[in-house]
Amino acid sequence: MGLMVEGKELETDEEGYLLDLNDWTREAGAELAKTENLEMTDSHWEVIDFLREYYDEYQIAPAVRVLTKAIGKKLGKEKGNSKYLYELFPYGPAKQACKVAGLPKPTGCI
Amino acid sequence: MAAYQAPPPEFRELPDVPNKLEPDATAHLSPFVAKPEHQTDIGFPGELVDNWEEKAIDKMGELLGKYRSFQVYMDSCVKCGSCTDKCHYFQGTSDPKNMPVARQDLLRSVYRRHFTFAGKYFPKLVGARDLTREVLDEWHSYFHQCSQCRRCSVFCPYGIDTAEVSMAAREIMDSVGHGQKYCNEILGKLQKVGNNLGLPGKALKATLAEFAEEIEDDTGLPVKIPLDVEGADILLITPSADFFAEPHIDGLMGYAKVFHEAGVSWTLSSYASEAANFSMFIGSYSNLKTVAERIRKAALDLGVKRIVVGECGHAWRVAYSFWNTTAGIGSGAAEDDEFAQALQKQLDHNYPIPQHICEFTYDLVQEGKLRFNKEENDWRTITFHDSCNVARGSRMGSWAGGQFDIPRAIIKAAANNFVEMDPATIKEVTYCCGGGGGLLTDDLMEIRVKGALPRMEALNEVVEEQGVTHLAAICAICKAQFAKILPIYKFPMDMITSTHQIVGDALVMTGSIQEKELDGTDDESDEETAGSEES
Numbered sequence: 001m002g003l004m005v006e007g008k009e010l011e012t013d014e015e016g017y018l019l020d021l022n023d024w025t026r027e028a029g030a031e032l033a034k035t036e037n038l039e040m041t042d043s044h045w046e047v048i049d050f051l052r053e054y055y056d057e058y059q060i061a062p063a064v065r066v067l068t069k070a071i072g073k074k075l076g077k078e079k080g081n082s083k084y085l086y087e088l089f090p091y092g093p094a095k096q097a098c099k100v101a102g103l104p105k106p107t108g109c110i
Numbered sequence: 111m112a113a114y115q116a117p118p119p120e121f122r123e124l125p126d127v128p129n130k131l132e133p134d135a136t137a138h139l140s141p142f143v144a145k146p147e148h149q150t151d152i153g154f155p156g157e158l159v160d161n162w163e164e165k166a167i168d169k170m171g172e173l174l175g176k177y178r179s180f181q182v183y184m185d186s187c188v189k190c191g192s193c194t195d196k197c198h199y200f201q202g203t204s205d206p207k208n209m210p211v212a213r214q215d216l217l218r219s220v221y222r223r224h225f226t227f228a229g230k231y232f233p234k235l236v237g238a239r240d241l242t243r244e245v246l247d248e249w250h251s252y253f254h255q256c257s258q259c260r261r262c263s264v265f266c267p268y269g270i271d272t273a274e275v276s277m278a279a280r281e282i283m284d285s286v287g288h289g290q291k292y293c294n295e296i297l298g299k300l301q302k303v304g305n306n307l308g309l310p311g312k313a314l315k316a317t318l319a320e321f322a323e324e325i326e327d328d329t330g331l332p333v334k335i336p337l338d339v340e341g342a343d344i345l346l347i348t349p350s351a352d353f354f355a356e357p358h359i360d361g362l363m364g365y366a367k368v369f370h371e372a373g374v375s376w377t378l379s380s381y382a383s384e385a386a387n388f389s390m391f392i393g394s395y396s397n398l399k400t401v402a403e404r405i406r407k408a409a410l411d412l413g414v415k416r417i418v419v420g421e422c423g424h425a426w427r428v429a430y431s432f433w434n435t436t437a438g439i440g441s442g443a444a445e446d447d448e449f450a451q452a453l454q455k456q457l458d459h460n461y462p463i464p465q466h467i468c469e470f471t472y473d474l475v476q477e478g479k480l481r482f483n484k485e486e487n488d489w490r491t492i493t494f495h496d497s498c499n500v501a502r503g504s505r506m507g508s509w510a511g512g513q514f515d516i517p518r519a520i521i522k523a524a525a526n527n528f529v530e531m532d533p534a535t536i537k538e539v540t541y542c543c544g545g546g547g548g549l550l551t552d553d554l555m556e557i558r559v560k561g562a563l564p565r566m567e568a569l570n571e572v573v574e575e576q577g578v579t580h581l582a583a584i585c586a587i588c589k590a591q592f593a594k595i596l597p598i599y600k601f602p603m604d605m606i607t608s609t610h611q612i613v614g615d616a617l618v619m620t621g622s623i624q625e626k627e628l629d630g631t632d633d634e635s636d637e638e639t640a641g642s643e644e645s
Contacts, residue, residue, distance in 0.1 A: 014142050014291075015552065058313035063354040066320050082356060086603075092594075094355070095552070107296050108306030109386060109422075109550060109586035110355040 005031050017098075017105050021055070024102030032100045036091070044088050044100070046075060051101040061098050061106055114556035118598050119202055121567050135205035136560070140251040141553050142291035151298035152397055155287035162286040163241045167224050169285045170217075173278050174225065180278050183270045184221045187211060193262040193272070198541050199255050202560030207252050210262035210272040216252055217279050220245065246288065253279040254290060255557050257547035258391060259498035264539055276547070277393030284392055292551035293388045297397055304404065305350035305384035311337075314380055317353050325363050329622040333370045335362070339377035340412050344369070346378050347385045347405055347429070347464075348420025349586035358589055361421050361608025364617075368471050368610070371480060371619050376418075382408035385425035386586065390432075391548035398428065399436040406437040406453050415458040418465050421608060423497035423546065423585030429464045430504035439464055466506050468584060471613060472516045475523045481618040483628060487525035490580045492612065493572050494518055494528075495565065495592075496540035497585035511537070517584055517609055524616040529576045535568040543583075545591030558591060559598055566599045573601070580607045 002009040003016065005028045011019040016035050018024060029048060033040045050070055054062045062070070064082055072080015085093040094106050146156030159165055174181045193210040195201065200208035207213065215237070222229030222238035229238030239245065258273035283289060299308040309317075318335040325333040336342065346369075352362040369376045382405045389398035409417060417439055419429045434440030438450025440463045445451070457463050474480045494517060500506075506513040514537045522528050535541050544561035572578040581596075583589050583606060592606035618624050 058310065058316065060307065060309050060313045063317050063320075063359065064356050065324075065359050066317055069320060069324075106307060106354070107292075107299065108354070109349055109351040109358075109590050110307070 003028065003031055003035070013105075015099075015105065018102045021102045021104070024052075028102060029100050032102065036096055036099060038089070038096070038100065040100075043079075047071065047085065047088060047093065047097050048101045050074070051097055051103060055101070055103050061094060061101075061103055064094055067093060114559060116556075118559050118566070119563050121563075121570060130204065131206050132204040133206055136199075136203045136208065136255060136557060137205070137248075137251060139255060139554065139557050140247070141254045141549075141551060143250070144289035144291045144294040148291060148294040148298055149284070149287060149289050152294055152301065152394070154284045154289055154294070158287045162246075162288070166241055166246075166282050166286050167220075169282045170221065170278075171225070173281065174221075177274070177278070179271070179274055183214065183275055184218055184225075186268045187214060187218070187270055188268070190267060192265045192267060193270075196262045196265050197256075198259075198261070198544060198564045199257075199557060199561045202544075202563035203255075203557070207248075208255055210266075213252055213256055214270065214272055214275045216245075216249055217275055246283070249279050249283060250288065250290075253283075254549060254554065255561075257498070257542045257545070257549050257561065259542035259546055260502045261498065261539060261541065264502065273547070274393075277391070280391070280548075281393035284394065289392065290548060292553075293392050293548040296386075297388050297392075297401070300384055300386070300388075300401060301397075301404075304379075304381050305353075306386050306388075307350045307354055309350055309353060309383065311380035314353060314378075314383055318378070321359065321363055322366070325366060329367070329619055329624065331370065331619055331622050333366050333619075335366050336375075336377045338380055338412070339375070342375045342377035342412060342414055344374055344376035344416045344418050345382075345405075345409050345412060345414040346376055346418050346420060346467075347382060347425075348378070348467075349385045349422040349425060350383055351586040351590060352420055353383070355586075355590055356593065357604070357606055357608045357611055358421075358586055360611035360614065361589075362610075364608060364610025364612075364614030365420060365467055367614045367617050367619060368467075368474065368480070371617060372470075372474055377412060377414070379405075379408035379412060381411070385419055385422040385429070387425060387428045388548060390424055390428055398432060402428070402433055402437040402439075403449075405433070406439065406449060409439070410449065410453055410456065413456070415456070416461050416465065417457065417463065418467055418470050420467050421584040421586065421589075421610065423499040423587060424503075426466060427499040427503035433464060466516075467610065468516050468520060469506050471520050471610070472507070475520055480523070481625075482524045482616040483618050483624065484524060484526045484616055486616040487612055488527065490525060490607075490612070491527040491529065491576065491578045492521055492525055492580045492582050492607070493531050493569070493578045494521060494536075494609075495531075495543065495581055495583045495588060496536050497583060497588050498540060498542045498546055500584060501538055501540045514538075517582075521582055521609060521612055524613045529572055529578060531568040531572050535564060541565045541568070543585075543588040543591040544595060546585075546587050550587050550591055555594075559595060562591070562595045562599070566595070566601075569601070570599075579605065580612075581605050582607045582609045582612055584609050
């Protein structure tokens with residue numbers, strides 16, 4: 001199974017997550033978003049960029065609460081809540097946004 | 111992402127019996143098979159081995175010799191039918207193979223073929239069958255449509271425990287290289303990184319600091335969530351979802367407030383930052399012990415006197431029933447197990463070993479050491495979902511039924527509005543949330559939605575008749591499952607609440623902003639109040 005991005009096939013797992021996060025480009029993110037039926041806006045990309053920065057530092061996606069706080073600090077309090085994030089990523093910011101960001105799927109009781 | 115997009119099953123008039131049987135209704139459901147690395151990481155063959163049929167039968171024979179209960183369960187069913195309609199997955203799917211007796215028979219038929227006289231010589235007469243690829247696929251499907259909740263076993267006159275049959279089936283499949291991705295991948299992460307999430311120490315530390323900051327903003331008190339503190343009295347072992355997901359995080363902040371108010375020294379461990387132990391779901395005693403030993407090592411290294419377990423259902427069953435012999439947490443470790451013996455001596459036997467966070471809070475409530483402003487929870491009308499592994503696999507307190515009384519008592523201490531769901535759906539006959547036993551994965555979303563039906567029906571009843579707004583739980587799986595499932599049944603997602611979230615919201619901590627608001631800030635205001643009363 002793979003994801004076609006600009007004529008090149010990127011490897012994905014059974015659920016369509018990229019196997020190698022170094023394969024990720026903005027174009028790949030856009031293709032991943034299509035598989036989730038997401039219309040990407042600047043607000044979506046702000047979250048994606050934050051996730052990738054956080055992952056670079058900590059080797060894991062942030063907790064939803066950490067994400068909402070960070071978004072709130074950066075983009076204003078009205079955006080710093082999980083409702084805002086669920087509007088952007090209806091299937092859950094942790095799993096769906098991670099997929100678009102090319103990060104591994106978080107596992108566990110979540 | 112979720113493959114299952116159809117609406118949930120409709121609520122039934124008489125929520126006990128499906129309308130009609132639908133053979134093979136969920137035969138198409140089967141979770142992802144574990145990848146080779148998920149298997150080998152936890153000691154199983156990477157892929158289906160040569161002669162797997164023979165090896166699976168050998169494994170079955172080994173389990174029959176090792177677990178007397180398994181042999182009894184294979185032999186003693188009289189097909190009385192008592193269990194048939196007790197399973198939430200059967201109720202939600204109408205698939206007859208989800209009747210507990212039928213699920214057992216998937217394994218029992220092969221058992222008969224190889225381990226009974228009649229089955230060896232007259233297989234057709236006794237419903238015995240060979241282990242074929244079709245049978246293996248059927249096992250992989252239907253033994254992952256059982257959450258090992260043990261509700262059926264409550265109704266079995268012989269006490270046959272389908273959970274143990276499921277565990278045996280999964281162990282046999284693992285042993286021939288055909289495991290389930292979700293459980294096995296997670297067990298690998300747990301043994302490498304220390305938790306199911308794969309959350310490294312640095313990220314854990316940063317995350318906990320954020321939560322502590324949030325509590326301080328809220329209360330005005332420097333409440334800490336300590337990590338790796340040597341010499342602390344209490345080691346908290348909690349599900350890693352408490353560091354990551356909603357509403358789990360609010361439960362963790364509730365524990366932190368209670369510990370702070372109790373004035374005890376406590377710590378989390380980055381090495382053992384997980385209460386969950388999915389080894390139980392796959393019936394793997396060796397993995398169960400390996401995971402439990404991480405907690406023992408953390409307890410010995412940190413020199414703690416007590417071990418408290420956070421809100422996690424199956425983890426509490428593992429802790430309560432297996433930590434004693436596997437890790438020396440409690441009594442009963444082997445005499446030649448020096449580390450377990452050392453830990454048994456190190457821990458303070460004046461307290462339960464291990465102790466549930468609900469027991470810890472309950473004791474403080476009983477001693478009058480916690481002050482609550484119950485009005486903080488007046489906007490909620492709360493009901494409580496008993497988690498299967500706590501209800502039927504363990505206990506709290508020192509009396510029968512303590513596991514039912516204690517969580518309810520602490521909710522009632524912190525909140526005015528509490529109601530019960532239908533008695534046929536709570537306590538010892540509680541329904542599973544639908545996501546337990548290793549089923550909490552997106553590739554099984556359809557069975558999770560359908561299996562939640564009985565619980566959603568009981569919830570709907572108290573929502574409509576008694577205005578319930580919140581469903582409290584004490585299990586990370588239940589919380590995650592309900593957060594996903596409630597919206598599908600048209601309930602608000604944030605209806606699901608951690609029990610210690612309710613506790614934390616009403617707790618009036620000494621010196622906190624909340625205390626000052628309730629009591630007035632200083633003497634001057636007291637005088638003013640007194641003065642106004644006089645005039």
